[in-house]
Amino acid sequence: MKKRSLWVITALMTLALLGVFVMQLYYIKESYKLKSQLFEQDVNQALNAVVNKVQKRNVAGHINRKDVELKAQREKGIRSQTDTIVAFRVKFKENENLRKINQQQQIINYLNSQDSIIRSNYVQPQIISEETFRLYKNPNADKINKPTLDIVDVRDPFTGELLGRSVNPRKTKTMPQMQVGKLPDTIRYLVYSKIDGLPLLVSLPSMEPDLISKFKVEDAKAQLKYEMELNRLYADTVNVLSNESVDLVRDVAKEINNSDVPLAQRVPERESLDTLIKSELLSKGITLDYDFWITPVNNNRNIIYRKVSNSSVEPIADNTYSHVLFSNDVATKDPGMIYLRLPSKNAAIFSNMFATLASSVGLLLVLIFIFTYTIYAIIRQKKLSEMKTDFINNMTHEFKTPVATIMIASEALKDPEIVEDKNRISRLANIIYDENVRLGNHIERVLSVARLERKEIALEFNPVNVNDLITAVVDSMGLQLQKRNATIALNLNAKEDEIMGDELHLSNVIYNLIDNANKYSMNAPNISINTKNTAKNLYIEVIDEGIGMTKDQTKRIFDQFYRVPTGNLHDVKGFGLGLNYVQDLVTEMGGTIKVSSEKDKGTTFEVCLPFKYNN
Known part of the structure; x- marks a missing residue:
């Protein structure tokens, strides 16, 4: 992909992401506006309910006071009626007892006369x-x-x-x-x-x-007379109560319309009003802290009483709602104003919108992640493509030299004069063999990395003495190091150097690290190899004083096909697979590898391997 195309795609995706972001902001804004309107509607309804109940309680208060005042009059008015009824019932009972005694006497006289006859x-x-x-x-x-x-x-x-x-x-x-x-x-x-x-x-x-007939007639006449007189007395009592009820309603209406009653005497107590406001807000699902105060209509600075957390709050403050406290039935009477302020209104609305905000933010984060990952993947694929191109070029260069050498040696063998010289034939044959081995090693390295990625390489874990292994690898690289006059310092200080690992692949790890230190040194390489151990791990350090790397390069050296750039020169051979191979092998053996480097000052690789590894 061309760089221009990458920038065009990035610009389009950024524009689309900004469009989604703007739409989400608009949606959140409209949602907040709607929630705010519903919240204000609930608060106004609650305040209106408070005012209605205050007015009803005001009327009820007048009625209760008048009822107390008229109670004595009512009791006095009906006491005489009650006394009359009680006296009448007592008198009736006395007359009834006398009548019964008289009837019993008549019965006794009758029985005595009959008894005398018998x-x-x-x-x-x-x-x-x-x-x-x-x-x-x-x-x-x-x-x-x-x-x-x-x-x-x-x-x-x-x-x-x-x-x-x-x-x-x-x-x-x-x-x-x-x-x-x-x-x-x-x-x-x-x-x-x-x-x-x-x-x-x-x-x-x-x-x-x-x-018997005579007694029934006497009882019926007495009962009828009693009921008629009792009903008349009750009727007089009802008339008295009815007249007092009419007087009570008339007096209450007159007192309510009295314009001379101050506003402070008409409003309920602060605690009662506070409880009423809290109850109405809770009925609307509002649990916020609030302030309230009462003032006259024409002078909102003349506060009758208030309950506020901040004494400097003005009636015109934000998030403040107001309502007329009493209906203005009389022009000269001040109906009063009640103010209600909810300082945490915005916090409550945003809390209500938590699900909306969370979903919007989550969607934006997902889109940003997808956008970032897509750009990252495109850039990574671009870099990978460039590294593969470099790999193919390096591989072509690496394979071209031995192939050309073999071709020249093969053509020389066709010369009749050389055929007769056995020494030259032997030397040419050795050249062909060495170049074939070189080609085979290149091919085997590429295939090993491929097999390692597919987990096709089975490591054989056996006891390995790392100090001895490092010495053996350095000895095997003697000629290679001598060509560049390299200096090797071995500081094998690990007292416990036996670990469980694959000796062959571990030797390849050490070989690659030493080979990189040798190749990436501009002058005669100066290499130090150190070992040390802790209770659980063994550490191998390979230190050189070569060209070093920048921080960005150290982050990528373990990527496949990546090679530290050395300009247009091809004096440093390789495919960019060595350190990737080293990292994979160390990881397979349960260890870690770290690198620290500074440009033009050298590089340090540290390999950490556990003594016991459960694969």
């Missing part, structure tokens, strides 16, 4: 119970021992001569001994005939029918 016609009459009466009336009564007259002989106390016979009197129950209220319907007598002295049964009604 006693004059029969001998020793005796009142019996209903059960005894039914027993004597039984058809088998003859078998029952009925009482008979007790007749005794009368003799002279001196001579013993029979003077005659007499009836022995018995103790009997007479009528005056019976209670009128407990009389049965019929009174039963056991009497004896004067003729033959045989027992007889006589029944006497306890109440004469004429008396």
Whole structure:
């Protein structure tokens, strides 16, 4: 991709992102406006409800005060009526008792007269119970021992001569001994005939029918007279109460319309008003702190009383709502104004919009992330494409030299004169072999990196003495280092240098680090290799005094195909795969690799490997 195309795409994506951002801002602004209108509507409705309740409580207060004032008059007005009713009921009760006593006396007189008649016609009459009466009336009564007259002989106390016979009197129950209220319907007598002295049964009604009718008429007349008089007294009492209710409403209306009552006496107490405001705001779902105060309509600086957190608050402050406290029925009367201020209004609205704001911010963050990642991916792909191009160029250059050398050696073998010279043939054959080995190593390095990326290389973990391994690698690179007069300083200070690792690949790691230190030194390389250990890890440091790197270059040296640029010169050979291969191998063995470098002052690579690694 060309650089111009990249800038065009970046500009278009930025423009689209700004467009989405502006649309989100507009949406949030409109949402805030709508929420603010709904909030103000709720507050105004709550304030209107407060005013209505204050007005109702004001009327109720007038009614209560007037009711207290008229209570004494009301009690005094009905007391006489109550006393009259009570006296009338007492008098009626007394008359009723006298009438009942008179009726009972008439009943007793009736029963006494009937009892006297029975006693004059029969001998020793005796009142019996209903059960005894039914027993004597039984058809088998003859078998029952009925009482008979007790007749005794009368003799002279001196001579013993029979003077005659007499009836022995018995103790009997007479009528005056019976209670009128407990009389049965019929009174039963056991009497004896004067003729033959045989027992007889006589029944006497306890109440004469004429008396019953007479008593009912007397009771009905008395009850009717009582009810008529009582209704008349109640009617007089209702008239008194009705007149007082009319007077109460008239007096309350007159007091409410009285323009001389000061505003301070008409408003409720501050605590009561505060509770009322809080209740109405809660009913609308508003839980914010608030300030309120009351002033006259024409002078909003004359504050009657207030509840505010800041005494310098003016009625014209932000987030303040006002309402007329009392309806202006009388032109000369000040209806008063109530002010309500909610300092945290904006915070409450934004809290209400949390879901909207969160979704908008989340969407913007996602878009910004996608935009950034897309630009990053494009730039990375561009750089990767450039590095692959460099890799192909380097690979072509690296492969071209041995191929050309092999081609020249092969053509020389065709010369008849050389065929006869066995020494030259042997030397040419060695050249061809060495160049083939070189080509094979290049190919194997590229394939190893590819296999390592696909996790196709299986590391064999065995005990490895790192100090000995470093010494062996340095020895194997002796000729290569001597060509550039390199100086190697080995500071193998690790007392515990045995780790679990793959000896072959670990030697490749050390080889690559030393090879880079050798290649990227402008003068004779000066290389130091140090080892040290802690309780858990072994550290390998490869330090050179070469060309060094910038901070941006140190961030990318472990990327595939990346090579520290050296201008248009191709004196430094390689594919840009070595350090990527080193990092992957160290990671596979459970370790880490760090680099620190300064331009033109050298580079330090530090490899950290654990003593025990659970793969």
